[in-house]
Amino acid sequence: MVGHDMSWASFHVLEVMSSPKYHQKRVGYLGAVQSFRQDTEVLMLATNLLKKDLAATTPTVISLPIATLPHVITPSLALSTLADLLPRLNHSHANIRKKTLVTLYRLALVYPEALRAAWPKIKDRLMDPNEDPSVTAAIVNVVCELGSRRPHDFLPLAPRLFELLVDSGNNWMAIKLIKLFATLTPLEPRLVKKLLPPLTNIIRTTPAMSLLYECINGIIQGGILDNAEDISGADEIATLCVNKLRGMIMINGDANLKYVALLAFNKIVLTHPHLVSQQEDVILECIDSSDITIRVQALNLVKGMVTSDNLVPIVSRLMKQLKSSSPSKDRRTPGSSSNTPETESDDEAQTAITAPTVRDTQALLIPDDYRIDIIERILFMCSKDNYSSVLDFDWYIDVLTQLVRMAPVPRTFDADTGALLPTRQQVDVSEKVGDELRNVAVKVRAMRATAVRAADVILDQLLTDNPVGHPLSSGALKSTIWIIGEYSIQLAMPDDSLNGLLQAIPRIGKPEIIAVALHATAKVFSSIAGSELEPWTSERKSRISLLLARILDVLDPLALHPNLEVQERAVEFIELLKLTAEAASGQPPSTDENNQEPPLLLTQAIPSLFAGWELNSVAIHAQKNVPLPGGLDLDEPIHSNLGRLLAQTDIVTLQSDEADDFEIYYHQRPPPSSISSSAPAISRLADPEDDMANSYQQPSEESYLDADILAKRRAERLEKNKDDPFYIPSDNILRTSTPIHNILQNNNGPALDIDSIPVMQLDLEKIGQTVAAPSRPRPQPRQRVIVAADETLEGSDSGTGRQYDSENSSVNLTKAKSKKSKQHSLLQVDSSTIGSFSLEGNASEGFDYERQQREEAEMQQAMKEVERLRLEMQRANERIQMAQGADVQGVVIKKKKKKVVKKTAGDDENEATTVKPKKKTKKAATQTVEGNEPGGATEDMPGSPPVKVVPKKKKKKKASVEEVEATG
């Protein structure tokens, strides 16, 4: 009932339903509405009751089954009640008429033939100007529902609907009419001209906000904006709409209007992006709304209107949201993890002060999936069109570094079972961020060093964030480690990075990341040790042997790793490094008198493993364009007896002690290596998140980037602007880095602080330039950054390759679609049957109903006949039994046996009656005459077979009802 199961009571509900008292009946029907379903068994028994109540005289009783039917309707029930429902369309009570009409619509959803019978009557009602306005409104609602499924059938109604739209003052109906027209206009472009004047009139005059909104919505959805003939008119309308929508957002405090306006913008943006991007200011306001539904809509919009000018402010806003909503992660900045009690308490105090001011509007908790959404959008906006909008890659890399920290931790594996949680595919968003960083490193050569540095920072961060002994789970790890390995030449401190890698390897959970990390270790090692120019001193020798020993120490346990890829790589590198170690120890160090070369293995062999070609990004479809070499048959099996070989490997069993090793590997982590964690020196800087620090040049960075990233940025900026005479350095860097200076400054008074006085250096050579543009704001220096495009094979077959691919995917898509369309979503009404149903078969229109009536009459005749026969036979039986002196039980059994016989007799009887229809009532006879001709035409219609099935069912039902009555 109210969320509780009450299927046990179905039968009692049915009993109450059949009560003759209205107030009891009403309760019974209510129970049926709430608890019966299509598969409820007692529903079969209810059919007759429903039919009887439909034919009742009191309007209140009639409306009970009408209101119940939509909840329990099945095709067979629709078939048997249709005949009783149709006359109710002409009932004198408007209330009954409109309820019937809706019920007929629901009938038609499961049994489309019902619509064929009902539609002419519904249409008459719609056309009738004297009809009760509320009935007309209900019809419009139904037509609107139908129209969204089969708009073609309703085009002829357009004049009447138009009339209703213009004349009736009913806003509810007008809304529906506009919705309906929005589905009709794409089919009939001439409607647009007709519709525009009344719609614009409504937009200009109506006081009802909902109607105004629907008008705008209708104009957008109906495609009126695109296909109006005169461009100026369309533009005028579009501007009118957009202005009205802007007004809706601007209205203070009405969140609903904001939401719907954003919805509408989301639709306009597809056709008129330029109009929407004019409204950027109001839309950006909505991104910071406290309401998540509004935010999501605004985000959707923003995604489409990003340009290189507004990218930075938009992303800043989003980052600020992310940052302010993750207070737990704020604490994990390296600044606070450096464990000096003073700074820690300082931190606490500062956050305590700033918290109420900054977070009062953002206090609400943002759900994780929304955060993931934001991060994905930031990545999408920035990487759009091969990074065309990103001007400042330094900034972008910093944002990425920050995003890795703020990415929500994905739901992890269920540790005990090892099975993934049965949720929808969880994509680790931090992995995407990492991939993004890798893309930048690969594509933007100028930024490679910065990206590598960022990767280094991320790795450090991950190591210090996760307590020793815990596995590293961040998805960003893979790309980060790859960058460190691939561009190890660019590393600032390769030794430290190697340290980090070696620390990380035993703690990485996923085997594919370990595989990457193994490679990276080897690469970094080769870049440290492989230099040819450095003399082979004893110092170098001992350093390299030490490095090798440490690497081998970490790699050794991985030789037994259960993952094959990891095992293979580990074994390869271990052997290679062992050889190198031997070579290194065998080579005596060069002394003053004899100059020894470093071992060739170290300087030649290992670097040559990694130094071949530079890796470039490859277009997605490039693989398709690789021509197939002649003589290669991809279908040919690799080995003639592959199946047997594979089967053999299955038989091989693992030895038990080996399995123990695996157990140990999984369940007992190796003790953490003793290398001390080297937190970046920069993190020991005092927390620069000072209110004074808010420079006005970069107004918002402080609010979303972490302390250490900021410090780095600031240092870079200082470096960059060192020679710029116009740059005024903010004094807070000095203050934070050298407190002594600060004290001096305070003691000596500000007058002596020469540093902070902006002194313009006079440079006579440059003076001409500065005079030329004195007041113009400096344009943002566009970095000359070349973003490499994806590589692909050239030639004519690139197009075909792509085409092939898209074709392929579209086929897949349609396949998937057809597969999906079979499974229905929750609460969805299945309208697939009615979608394929056409109302246009006017010849046979109305026939079905009459034919059915005729058959009903026949059935009744037959039933009467059967009943008569049954009684006769029963009497005969009783006579026999009385004569034989059998007990009562025997009677019942006999009766049942006879029934079977009688049924066949009934069927015979049925056939007999169809052969001789003359015996029927006059009404039936006239109907057969009317319906005679189309009878043959529709004989093979899909609807007709069930007609023949029904009689049997009815008999069964009737029989069981009788039994019920007998028992009850």
Place this chain on the structure above:
Amino acid sequence: MISAFLVFNGQGQPRLTKFYTQLDTSIQQRLISEIFTLVSNRPAGSCNFLPLPPLLAASSTSHSSTEEQSDVPSLVTYRHYATLYFIIISTTTESPLALIDLIQVYVEALDKLFENVCELDLIFNFETLHATLSEMIIGGVVIETSLDRIVAGVRAQGTVAKRPVNEGRSTIGSGMGIGGNFAWTGRV
């Protein structure tokens, strides 16, 4: 069309559930609790539209094709009155703003029938609740929006039970200030 009409109180106890497409009871319960968690976490002053609850969102994303959009419930509208939440789940063929007004009409009708309706009235007279709803919505289609006709229709079905003496309890009507909400009726 409207897929479901729900009423539950501030503790998430359902007072009226009407699903116009049949669902298993367990799924109904899950849906109600999901919507309740969404609704109860709304900050003040936010709009009356909810993001899709996970149950519906999961099923609607599987229907990526746009032509089927009109059948899938995609809009959850709610209104909050005193201790009660009124929820409508609907497809895109309904107008979002009109649905807000529809809830308003429903509550006003109840208020007229019960004279200062409160949650207790709904508990003890849930038949009237259903009767009122079936005067407005049949099978997911709105059939009546005029207050007087709805009230007349319910009254025709029998007397609405009067609650015993009203000892000055706070009622929804006065508590939530239906009068104050009349601004909405101006919209439609």
